[in-house]
Amino acid sequence: MTAVLPAIRDFEAAARDRLDPAHYDYFAGGAGDELTVRANEAAFARLALLPRVLRGAGSPRIGVTLLGSRAAMPVLVAPTAFHRLADPEGEKATARAAAAAETIMIVSMAATVAVEDVAAAAPGATLWFQLYVQPDMAFTEALVRRAEKAGCAALVVTVDSPARGRRDRDVRNGFDDLPAGMRCENLRCENLCDGGAGPVRPIVMSPVISWEHVDMLRRMTRLPIVLKGVTHPADARLALDHGVSALYVSNHGGRQLDTVPATVDLLPEIVAAVGGAVPVLMDGGIRRGTDVIKAMALGASAVAVGRPVIWGLAAGGECGVARVLGLLRDEVEHALTLCGLASTQDLEPGLVRRC
Numbered sequence: 361m362t363a364v365l366p367a368i369r370d371f372e373a374a375a376r377d378r379l380d381p382a383h384y385d386y387f388a389g390g391a392g393d394e395l396t397v398r399a400n401e402a403a404f405a406r407l408a409l410l411p412r413v414l415r416g417a418g419s420p421r422i423g424v425t426l427l428g429s430r431a432a433m434p435v436l437v438a439p440t441a442f443h444r445l446a447d448p449e450g451e452k453a454t455a456r457a458a459a460a461a462e463t464i465m466i467v468s469m470a471a472t473v474a475v476e477d478v479a480a481a482a483p484g485a486t487l488w489f490q491l492y493v494q495p496d497m498a499f500t501e502a503l504v505r506r507a508e509k510a511g512c513a514a515l516v517v518t519v520d521s522p523a524r525g526r527r528d529r530d531v532r533n534g535f536d537d538l539p540a541g542m543r544c545e546n547l548r549c550e551n552l553c554d555g556g557a558g559p560v561r562p563i564v565m566s567p568v569i570s571w572e573h574v575d576m577l578r579r580m581t582r583l584p585i586v587l588k589g590v591t592h593p594a595d596a597r598l599a600l601d602h603g604v605s606a607l608y609v610s611n612h613g614g615r616q617l618d619t620v621p622a623t624v625d626l627l628p629e630i631v632a633a634v635g636g637a638v639p640v641l642m643d644g645g646i647r648r649g650t651d652v653i654k655a656m657a658l659g660a661s662a663v664a665v666g667r668p669v670i671w672g673l674a675a676g677g678e679c680g681v682a683r684v685l686g687l688l689r690d691e692v693e694h695a696l697t698l699c700g701l702a703s704t705q706d707l708e709p710g711l712v713r714r715c
């Protein structure tokens with residue numbers, strides 16, 4: 361990967377050239393008519409930034425500390441499945457790039473490299489573990505213990521998936537399984553040592569999961585729990601009652617329920633409902649440093665990117681992810697400077713106008 365790729369969309373084009381078309385569609389696509397996929401990005405385009413001048417702000421500071429984890433930039437790696445479809449090194453490459461960028465990688469439960477191997481491949485990386493609560497709580501506990509032992513510093517519990525999203529592109533392409541030689545390594549029974557039948561457990565997305573399961577998790581682990589996939593302010597308030605350590609506003613990049621509003625449009629109501637009690641993270645449609653600035657001005661403590669990381673990985677492996685993260689870091693610093701601000705802490709809603 362030697363070409364100059366000045367924007368995330370250039371990485372997407374490079375990734376598309378390299379990927380099997382069915383795999384590109386899996387990464388890029390979403391549920392139903394993909395209205396929410398498009399809405400996430402379009403909503404940022406409808407927000408304008410109104411900078412201040414002559415503030416003498418100096419060099420911008422963009423580091424954040426979240427639940428005790430320090431990150432040099434307010435852009436985290438969102439949990440995404442199946443990285444080995446994009447690069448043979450898979451999640452190991454992503455983790456090394458995240459470590460070099462000094463940001464947090466949220467390792468998917470559906471990773472194609474076991475969480476212990478991801479941690480071993482990237483010493484010094486700050487990893488959080490994403491979990492789909494499984495109805496078999498003994499099995500869920502085995503996963504939590506593995507994440508703890510591997511050194512993950514938080515548990516990101518995805519709650520927008522009581523069933524898997526219906527993704528027409530995957531149906532058309534007949535993409536319903538990983539190719540031979542690739543598996544969800546966190547679900548391998550020999551890794552779990554849980555005595556389960558068969559070589560790999562399927563990931564169950566179950567409509568029986570409820571707030572009771574969040575309570576069980578809370579009792580099961582001392583790791584901070586981040587609830588991912590909250591979009592309704594009433595759920596944000598309930599989450600606080602159930603003792604979560606952070607909220608993560610997400611519509612799963614438009615891959616679950618189609619027609620859910622854009623996440624950046626949902627953010628202000630959730631931030632108001634939370635009232636500063638816990639940090640609020642968000643993802644969905646972030647493709648520019650200015651998008652990061654807008655989300656943080658509207659109250660996000662930090663944001664995460666899903667597809668941009670995949671595009672970097674497919675375009676250039678570890679180096680490609682490093683370049684995507686570096687590009688976002690540079691764009692955030694540049695936009696903050698042009699806004700006349702010294703720190704992301706100084707971002708406030710008055711900077712954003714709806715146009």
Ligand SMILES: Cc1cc2nc3c(=O)[nH]c(=O)nc-3n(C[C@H](O)[C@H](O)[C@H](O)COP(=O)(O)O)c2cc1C
Nearest residue numbers: 387438439440441468518612613644645665666667
């Ligand atoms: C290919 C792909 C796989 C994903 N896998 C997971 C996953 O395993 N667990 C999860 O909680 N979210 C998963 N997500 C959702 C992301 O964490 C994130 O919410 C979404 O990608 C954000 O939108 P963006 O891609 O526009 O940045 C996945 C998203 C994509 C694109």
Ligand SMILES: CCCCC(=O)C(=O)O
Nearest residue numbers: 440441470521563612615
């Ligand atoms: C069982 C893997 C789930 C991955 C996922 O969450 C997604 O494709 O959006």
